[in-house]
Amino acid sequence: MEFLRPATWDEALAAKAEHPSALPIAGGTDVMVELNFDRRRPSALLDLNRVGELTKWESGRFEGQEGEVIRLGAAVPYARITRELSAQLPGLALAADTVGSPQIRNRGSVGGNLGAASPAGDAHPALLAAGRDVLVEAQSVRGTRLIPIDAFYVGVKRHSLEADELIRAVRIPVADGPQQFSKIGTRNAMVIAVCAFAVALHPKNGTVGTGIGSAAPTPRRAAEAEEFIAGELAERGLWQSGALIGPAATRRFGELVAAAASPIDDVRGTAAYRRHALAVMARRTLTWTWDAYTHSLRSAA
Amino acid sequence: MRVTFTANGRRVEADDVWEGESLLFVLRERLGLPGSKNACEQGECGSCTVYLDGEPVCSCLVAAGQVQGREVRTVEGLADPETGLDVVQQAFVDAGAVQCGFCTPGLVVQSHDLLRRNPRPSDNDIREALSGNLCRCTGYEMIMDAVRLAAARAGASGEVSR
Ligand SMILES: Cc1cc2nc3c(=O)[nH]c(=O)nc-3n(C[C@H](O)[C@H](O)[C@H](O)COP(=O)(O)OP(=O)(O)OC[C@H]3O[C@@H](n4cnc5c(N)ncnc54)[C@H](O)[C@@H]3O)c2cc1C
Ligand code: FES
Ligand code: FES
Numbered sequence: 001m002e003f004l005r006p007a008t009w010d011e012a013l014a015a016k017a018e019h020p021s022a023l024p025i026a027g028g029t030d031v032m033v034e035l036n037f038d039r040r041r042p043s044a045l046l047d048l049n050r051v052g053e054l055t056k057w058e059s060g061r062f063e064g065q066e067g068e069v070i071r072l073g074a075a076v077p078y079a080r081i082t083r084e085l086s087a088q089l090p091g092l093a094l095a096a097d098t099v100g101s102p103q104i105r106n107r108g109s110v111g112g113n114l115g116a117a118s119p120a121g122d123a124h125p126a127l128l129a130a131g132r133d134v135l136v137e138a139q140s141v142r143g144t145r146l147i148p149i150d151a152f153y154v155g156v157k158r159h160s161l162e163a164d165e166l167i168r169a170v171r172i173p174v175a176d177g178p179q180q181f182s183k184i185g186t187r188n189a190m191v192i193a194v195c196a197f198a199v200a201l202h203p204k205n206g207t208v209g210t211g212i213g214s215a216a217p218t219p220r221r222a223a224e225a226e227e228f229i230a231g232e233l234a235e236r237g238l239w240q241s242g243a244l245i246g247p248a249a250t251r252r253f254g255e256l257v258a259a260a261a262s263p264i265d266d267v268r269g270t271a272a273y274r275r276h277a278l279a280v281m282a283r284r285t286l287t288w289t290w291d292a293y294t295h296s297l298r299s300a301a
Numbered sequence: 302m303r304v305t306f307t308a309n310g311r312r313v314e315a316d317d318v319w320e321g322e323s324l325l326f327v328l329r330e331r332l333g334l335p336g337s338k339n340a341c342e343q344g345e346c347g348s349c350t351v352y353l354d355g356e357p358v359c360s361c362l363v364a365a366g367q368v369q370g371r372e373v374r375t376v377e378g379l380a381d382p383e384t385g386l387d388v389v390q391q392a393f394v395d396a397g398a399v400q401c402g403f404c405t406p407g408l409v410v411q412s413h414d415l416l417r418r419n420p421r422p423s424d425n426d427i428r429e430a431l432s433g434n435l436c437r438c439t440g441y442e443m444i445m446d447a448v449r450l451a452a453a454r455a456g457a458s459g460e461v462s463r
Contacts, residue, residue: 003302003320003366025364029344032362035321036342045320049367079356101433102411104344106356107363189432190345 002044009051009139012166017141020163022046026054026075027107029100030116048075048166054111055080059088059174064146065133067204068174074111074167081110089172091126091179091198098122098183101190111167114152117159117218124153124219125198125211126181127172132209135171140164146171153218177201178292180285183213184269184277194269197257197281201289206234210282215261215274225256225282242294245286253286254279306368308332309378318365325349325360327368328375336376336406340435347434350407351375357414359433376406379413379462387462389413392451393444400438408434412448416461421452 004022006012016022023042025031026049034040048054054075062069070088072081078096082105086093092110099105099122113123114136127134127149134149138161147160154160161167179200185191196213208229210222232249233239263274304327305314315331323342328334328351338348342361349360352374360373379387386394389412399405408431415422415430422430427448436444455461 001320003364005366005369025367028362028364028367029359032323032364033343035364036323036361041321045364045366047364047367100344101347102430103347103350103357103359103433104362107358189429 001042004044004046005050006046006048007050009053009168012046012048012051013139013141013164015046016166017164019044019046024048024115024166026112026115027077027109029104029108030112030118048111051075054168057085057169062171065135065171065173067176070172070174071137071169072110072172073169074114075109078105078108078110088174089126089130089179090175091129091181091200092123092172094179094181095122095126095183095196095198098181098191104190110170114159114167114170115161117153117157119156119216119218120192120196120214121219122181122183122193122196122213125196125213126179127170128211128219128221129179129198129200129209130172130175131200131202131207133173136167137169137171138162138165139168140166144168150221153220156217158218175200176204178289178296180289182281182285184281192268195261195263195274195277195281197278197285199282199285199289201293203239203293206230206239208233208286210257210260212257212261212278214268215263215278217262220260222257222260222282225253225260228256229253229286242297245290250283250286254283257282302366304365304369306370307372308334309374315365320364320366322365323361324351324353324363324365324368324373327365328360328373334375334377338403338406340403344433345435346404346407347411347431348404348407350410350434352410352414357411374410376409379409381462387413388455389416389448389451389461392454393447396443396447396450398439398443398447404434404436404438408436408444412451413461415448416452416455420456422448424449 022044024046054073081096113121136147138145181198183196184194193214195215198211200209258275258279263271340346340348344359351360
């Protein structure tokens, strides 16, 4: 095995081009488990820890995205996302705070979560909910490719990166409304989600974003639920009035979220339980975010 | 490969390191620092917790090559050769928070980090900070006592070791 230790991003891209089978390692919280247990023997490890840009984030405006955007370096650890980006990316910050344990959150990163592309990765539902214009910035010596988050996940633990590409950053629009993340597990820490759900209100364009975790071969969006609730909010003028959504529409939203999943029975839970739990989480998180939204309307008035 | 870094303030060098080897293995098997324990090798138990550039991490999940040129502080580096045990270590002894002791080094490092950042933690803060450290002996109550005791003593006499 080789250990490649690029000191700069350009060196990292050159190394990946030269050794397409080299396995990138950032926080190592997925990679090292596989190495320690002999589940994987890559020809080379490509260490990203020395590339400073990957642990920085910046905010700004970027082509193809509306409004202010956070360009989150691939290797910014979860602990810093929660500490530094709770206001701009509340859904992702909440999800980050549920990952593993403090030690895992000091190392694990969104780039690593995307690289592993596990259906149980906690960043994914929050990224999906943040909007269809969330972009994964993939780079190679050939150039930059911006992959829309919906096109990133292509199968169980499979993503759409090419062999010579690395994730430089994720571009995520700054929240324009309340966001929530909810996750089911046997305890409050160190839990791979039985299932997870994220929701984000986008009052600016009148949409609602969703993301489902651990209940399908890939992380996925509940598209019908999004359309239904956006229609409901628009037709009834609720964005303006801030009135209650009401139990019928909230329940329907939960049913559509559950229907969007295709869960399986496994050691962590049954398919039926996952569907049930998703409906409950969807109802609750929608209510929490709507309460926060109406509160902000009232305090602005 | 050769890996050079700082361990507990001392420059150390390990030779013939396998490229897929963990920092934990290097510390225990190549550098004679067996304080950090190996109980799961998958980040679940926290018994291998060390500081890497000032942040507590599971050393079983850090590739040895990743620490080249960086700073590691293990449980061995908390005590002061002059003044003896760190306040957190002494509190673990005095509160009876140690039974078999396998989990102790990781808990001590993680508690040390908690008190550095938050000198007066609530019980919830303590539980949250230690949520990635498993103990199969004590039932955790004595560990909670130890951290409360360390916080009280550190508050009275300065702070945990730097
Ligand atoms: C004890 C424990 C608990 C955990 N709990 C959770 C949890 O609650 N929720 C959760 O979602 N995950 C959890 N995980 C899994 C893991 O922590 C996350 O998936 C984390 O996001 C991985 O990030 P990393 O930087 O450590 O990735 P690494 O292990 O370094 O890499 C993971 C994968 O991504 C690739 N990769 C990394 N960076 C890049 C890049 N810049 N470009 C391209 N590919 C890249 C690697 O090659 C590898 O395939 C847990 C892991 C452990 C050990
Ligand atoms: S040995 Fe590293 S966490 Fe258990
Ligand atoms: S004292 Fe034995 S595992 Fe904690």
